């Protein structure tokens with residue numbers, strides 16, 4: 001039996017992971033599961049798989065979790081430290097699927113097991129890519145990207161010589177406001193922004209897709225995972241979401257990864273790697289699809305992509321600052337305290353804020369330093385709201 005843990009078990013990625021492991025229950029021995037506010041689902045998952053420990057991120061919900069699991073032998077715990085500690089429990093396969101920089105400590109702990117780190121939490125790579133990859137290398141852990149674009153790129157590089165790579169082409173659907181003017185975007189609500197045209201995901205990543213901050217994070221994520229130059233990473237808008245990303249080689253051959261837009265593809269790949277296994281995803285029918293379209297992203301309407309490139313050129317803790325500013329601005333947008341377009345303005349101001357200059361330019365030396373940069377960036381954004 002394979003020992004596994006799932007951090008962010010109650011979310012969209014977590015639920016899709018359960019959908020897959022439920023089909024072959026006898027193969028998995030569940031160690032730790034974490035969630036936050038959805039105690040009923042966390043308890044149900046822990047019972048179904050007889051987990052060793054269930055942890056909520058929210059200390060004020062510990063009693064609810066304890067009540068929900070009373071009469072079982074499942075341990076309960078709460079808080080960020082408890083999640084980080086549970087992630088140290090030895091597993092063969094760990095899913096990092098907490099949303100936001102809050103997932104960083106779990107990713108780092110899972111990187112120390114020498115097994116497989118299935119990384120959905122792109123923020124870990126954006127904030128601390130150097131540290132996370134070094135931790136994986138030091139412990140012989142294989143990091144498998146779960147973000148669909150990066151899983152696609154990883155698969156398109158199977159057996160290829162990395163030195164012959166020419167370009168990575170990340171696809172983006174363009175989100176619900178693909179054809180909106182800047183004026184139209186000014187007034188959009190969180191309810192409109194969350195309606196992703198193709199992918200069914202959590203609230204925060206869906207809104208990030210509408211602003212293209214999600215693609216911006218993915219550009220930074222790709223630079224770390226595939227150790228390429230920022231100039232080798234391109235983004236193309238592909239509304240059908242059938243091509244999940246492409247790799248071009250020096251001979252101008254392009255290998256594209258295609259499939260239905262369903263996260264169980266990338267999760268299943270990480271679960272069964274280096275093999276492949278059948279999954280419940282709808283097969284593609286090209287005759288029904290008819291045609292696929294591609295276009296350049298409009299960086300004037302979606303400044304997030306330009307900001308991602310500027311972040312990459314800064315290096316150090318710029319990724320942590322970029323992400324934290326984005327998270328704080330997103331919180332304010334969801335709370336209807338700022339408008340949709342204000343998010344990019346706030347991220348830009350924070351990225352270039354003179355008060356953050358020294359910490360921004362420091363090399364990533366420890367998670368404590370990354371988290372300090374994160375906290376300072378959030379404080380600056382919150383002071384403007």
Ligand code: NDP
Nearest residue numbers: 008010011012013035036037038057098099120121201202
């Ligand atoms: P969801 O919002 O659906 O789920 C987030 C999970 O994290 C839930 O289990 C939630 O608990 C938990 N959580 C929320 N806040 C905290 C916190 N402060 N500390 C610890 N746990 C917390 O997110 P998604 O599943 O959509 O995304 C998860 C990660 O995967 C993100 O990094 C996202 O960018 C990435 N990703 C997601 C994709 C998708 O298809 N959804 C695609 C590619 C990448 P609870 O629900 O109990 O409150």
Ligand code: MG
Nearest residue numbers: 147148149218
């Ligand atoms: Mg993605």
